[in-house]
Structure formats: structure tokens, C-alpha cells
Amino acid sequence: MKKLKISLVLPFPVTKPVGGASVMYQYANLLQSRGHVVSVFHSLKRPYKKSKTPLWYKQFVFWMRKAARPKWFALHPQVKCFIVPAIIDKYMPDADIVMSTWWQMAYAVNELSNAKGKKFNLVQDYETWNSDTTLLHQSYSLPVHHIVIAQYLQDLLMSYSGIQPVHIPNAIDTDRFSVQVLPQNRNTQSVIMLYSREKRKGTPYAMEAFHTLKKDFPDMLVTLFGVYPPPADLPVWIKYFQKPGDLPSLYNQSAIFLSPSLGEGWALPPAEAMACGCAVVCTQIGGHRDYAISNETAILVSPEKPAEIYDALKKLFTQPGLRIQMANRGREFMATHFSWEKSVSQLESCFYTALSE
Structure with missing residues (x-):
């Protein structure tokens, strides 16, 4: 040609x-x-x-x-x-x-x-x-x-x-985004999320859910990453990485990825995290639909609903077998479909x- x-x-x-x-x-x-x-x-x-x-x-x-x-x-x-x-x-x-x-x-x-x-x-x-x-x-x-x-x-x-x-x-570049730490070897109560100041990314709804969860799960750890400077007054149990150089390693250090977006095109970070062995919780929007299959490869929640985020994360915190199963299904789906x-x-x-x- x-x-x-x-x-x-x-x-x-x-x-x-x-x-x-x-x-x-x-x-x-x-x-x-x-x-x-x-x-x-x-x-x-x-x-x-x-x-x-x-x-x-x-x-x-x-x-x-x-x-x-x-x-x-x-x-x-x-x-x-x-x-x-x-x-x-x-x-x-x-x-x-x-x-x-x-x-x-x-x-x-x-x-x-x-x-x-x-x-x-x-x-x-x-x-x-x-x-x-x-x-x-x-x-x-x-x-x-x-x-x-x-x-x-x-x-x-x-x-x-x-x-x-x-x-x-x-x-997703599966040579770069891959499982380095098996899902069963990760901290069950660890969550990672893209932090953004853009309204459509839904960050405030996730932060509200995190603070409520911390009261019931004091061992919970949250990792945020993004291009913006660190948000003010972050509690010590939330770590922030600005423009991380090794994003796959960050994904592999957490058990769950959360995407609270109100709108996306084809959201890359949840898909990257899925390929790295994270169980995914994400909003039920078009930009997640191609790979986030309800209760198979992801748990879907309604946009702008912190209570639903709380329930989904609690479910994965308290049912590690479900989390591991979902993480493995998600990784396999990404590898075979994209x-x-x-x-x-x-x-x-x-x-x-x-x-x-």
C-alpha cells in the first residue's frame, strides 16, 4: 500500500x-x-x-x-x-x-x-x-x-x-499499563482517583464520599493524581501526586479506581487502571460504557451521588473476593477487546x- x-x-x-x-x-x-x-x-x-x-x-x-x-x-x-x-x-x-x-x-x-x-x-x-x-x-x-x-x-x-x-x-498500551502487583496482594481499602478542578470530572462528590467512608473505615487510604497543584487542606490519609512519572506503579499500589465524572469522551484513566488490575467504580455515563459493564468489569453509580459511591466502595472493601474477581475480569476485558x-x-x-x- x-x-x-x-x-x-x-x-x-x-x-x-x-x-x-x-x-x-x-x-x-x-x-x-x-x-x-x-x-x-x-x-x-x-x-x-x-x-x-x-x-x-x-x-x-x-x-x-x-x-x-x-x-x-x-x-x-x-x-x-x-x-x-x-x-x-x-x-x-x-x-x-x-x-x-x-x-x-x-x-x-x-x-x-x-x-x-x-x-x-x-x-x-x-x-x-x-x-x-x-x-x-x-x-x-x-x-x-x-x-x-x-x-x-x-x-x-x-x-x-x-x-x-x-x-x-x-x-490502552498494555505493555506499559499492566499488572505488577496481583489484586489479592493489594491493600483492600486503598483507592486511587484522578483529581481535577473541572466541574465535569465530579471530584467534589468523590471527596464527600471519601470523608464519610473514613469514619467507618479508618484504615482507608486514598491516592489522588493530576496536573493541578495539590488541593489545600488535604488530610494525611490522602496522598497527592502532581504529574506522576510512573502512573502504572501508582495504579498497582491501589485496589480500586474511582471515576466520578459527569461526562467523558472515552475515559482513559479508568481503562488504564483496569488494565493494571484495579477494580473500577465509575459513573454510568457514555464515556465509561464501552468497557465498564455493570457488575462484571465495574460497579456503576449515578453521577453526582456521593451516597452511591460510598455504597460501591464499601461493597468492595468488605467483599475482597468480589473485588479480586472484578479486577481480573476487567483486566481480561481490556486485553481482549481493545x-x-x-x-x-x-x-x-x-x-x-x-x-x-
């Missing part, structure tokens, strides 16, 4: 770990490893996004920070990275494929000339925050090839556009099909 020239488009330079960007970078690595020529373009301007910061100042700041190439993600050395003022013909090279992520960038890619490549957009979430929802929904009908990462997003786009997009699920090699093969197939049209 012909090796392709591929342009991947991100809505901004990514200076800290972000799930959607990591997926695009992962595809950049996999496609480059298969012999394609991959370039990543980070835009300083987005359609329908007003900015009070002058463009020249943004360019200077990101140049000073050397932000074109992410420091937090190990990109293939042959993947080229650029920061461009905007995604327009002037700044984009001719290519076989151009693929964006984030709804505003779909509008930008749609306006490119055909010489810039067959046009794709990877939909990684229901991106309603800070968005004009009318324009968001209209973006699903743009004449670009839409690909979604989760089943609920496939249903969503179909409901607005009348066209069923291709579903290519995310995956593969980056399979997903990138599906993506390549979409590219070649579009080029043959």
Missing part, C-alpha cells in the same frame, strides 16, 4: 497531559511507525473562538516555551511538530490526509483546499463546554469524514447528521477507502 503524507491538527499547543491530545499523539506514533510521514499542527486560532490575547504574543510565549513538541508525551522522533497561526492553506502543506480533533477545527479543515488531503475529524467527546451548541451540532454534518471513539458518540452524531460515523475505540494496533489498522483502512473514492 502507498505510504501516506498525513497532517494531524490540534486546536492549541498542548503543554500538559490531556487525554484527547494523547490519543492524537498516539496515532501519530503508530502511523509513523508504519512508514507514513506524519506532521502535527497546533493552531493558535480556532473558528468561532474569540481571543483577547494578541496572536503575536501567543506565538512568542509558545516559542519561548518550546511548546511545538510536547514534553510530556514521547513522540516518535520522526514525527514533525509545528505551531501555526491558523489552519488555513497558507500554513498547511499538501498531503494525502488531514485529520483534526475538536469541533471548531472541523470547520477549519473543511475550508482547506483539496490539495491538503482527504478531510477527517476525530470526535473525542460531546464538546459542549464553552461552545455554541448549535454550531457544534452543525459540525457533525460537515462534509468531512467523522470518526468517533465511543459508541455513545456514534449514536449522538447519527441523531444530528443522519449519517453513521465510523467507530474506532481508544485503547488494541492500538487494531485501532490504527481501522484508521488506515478509512484513509485508503477515502483516497479511493
Whole structure:
């Protein structure tokens, strides 16, 4: 098969770990490893996004920070990275494929000339925050090839556009995220969670449940990690790791992973923790649905319900056999149902099909 020239488009330079960007970078690595020529373009301007910061100042700041190439993600050395003022013909090279992520960038890619490549957009979430929802929904009908990462997003786009997009699920690097400590050898009352200040991540509901649980289970230990500075007034029984260098080891030190999110695209941390042998408690939302099967691979709770989080964690604290069984089923499910090699093969197939049209 012909090796392709591929342009991947991100809505901004990514200076800290972000799930959607990591997926695009992962595809950049996999496609480059298969012999394609991959370039990543980070835009300083987005359609329908007003900015009070002058463009020249943004360019200077990101140049000073050397932000074109992410420091937090190990990109293939042959993947080229650029920061461009905007995604327009002037700044984009001719290519076989151009693929964006984030709804505003779909509008930008749609306006490119055909010489810039067959046009794709990877939909990684229901991106309603800070968005004009009318324009968001209209973006699903743009004449670009839409690909979604989760089943609920496939249903969503179909409901607005009348066209069923291709579903290519995310995956987990199981060489990196794997069991180092067997579930039965972990502290039964240990919980790990991603800490976030974003409202949609649901952190306050989990914290309320933790404080209630601590009264009934004084030996409980909680580990938080995230990109933000440590939250103020953390009790001594909650440890916090900012931008941890060895996340798989953190997962392996805990028995249970909690995700209290109100909304996700295809949540990576619960899936990573599942692959590392954690039993998972998570909210019943679309972004968990592809791998969190109720009472098989996870215990599902309603969003914004600390009492349900309390009950789920208590159940796993007091029934270690159930926790171990669920952890093993979850790890096996991740290993047999999700593969980056399979997903990138599906993506390549979409590219070649579009080029043959």
C-alpha cells in the first residue's frame, strides 16, 4: 500500500497531559511507525473562538516555551511538530490526509483546499463546554469524514447528521499499563482517583464520599493524581501526586479506581487502571460504557451521588473476593477487546477507502 503524507491538527499547543491530545499523539506514533510521514499542527486560532490575547504574543510565549513538541508525551522522533497561526492553506502543506480533533477545527479543515488531503475529524467527546451548541451540532454534518471513539458518540452524531460515523475505540498500551502487583496482594481499602478542578470530572462528590467512608473505615487510604497543584487542606490519609512519572506503579499500589465524572469522551484513566488490575467504580455515563459493564468489569453509580459511591466502595472493601474477581475480569476485558494496533489498522483502512473514492 502507498505510504501516506498525513497532517494531524490540534486546536492549541498542548503543554500538559490531556487525554484527547494523547490519543492524537498516539496515532501519530503508530502511523509513523508504519512508514507514513506524519506532521502535527497546533493552531493558535480556532473558528468561532474569540481571543483577547494578541496572536503575536501567543506565538512568542509558545516559542519561548518550546511548546511545538510536547514534553510530556514521547513522540516518535520522526514525527514533525509545528505551531501555526491558523489552519488555513497558507500554513498547511499538501498531503494525502488531514485529520483534526475538536469541533471548531472541523470547520477549519473543511475550508482547506483539496490539495491538503482527504478531510477527517476525530470526535473525542460531546464538546459542549464553552461552545455554541448549535454550531457544534452543525459540525457533525460537515462534509468531512467523522470518526468517533465511543459508541455513545456514534449514536449522538447519527441523531444530528443522519449519517453513521465510523467507530474506532481508544485503547490502552498494555505493555506499559499492566499488572505488577496481583489484586489479592493489594491493600483492600486503598483507592486511587484522578483529581481535577473541572466541574465535569465530579471530584467534589468523590471527596464527600471519601470523608464519610473514613469514619467507618479508618484504615482507608486514598491516592489522588493530576496536573493541578495539590488541593489545600488535604488530610494525611490522602496522598497527592502532581504529574506522576510512573502512573502504572501508582495504579498497582491501589485496589480500586474511582471515576466520578459527569461526562467523558472515552475515559482513559479508568481503562488504564483496569488494565493494571484495579477494580473500577465509575459513573454510568457514555464515556465509561464501552468497557465498564455493570457488575462484571465495574460497579456503576449515578453521577453526582456521593451516597452511591460510598455504597460501591464499601461493597468492595468488605467483599475482597468480589473485588479480586472484578479486577481480573476487567483486566481480561481490556486485553481482549481493545488494541492500538487494531485501532490504527481501522484508521488506515478509512484513509485508503477515502483516497479511493
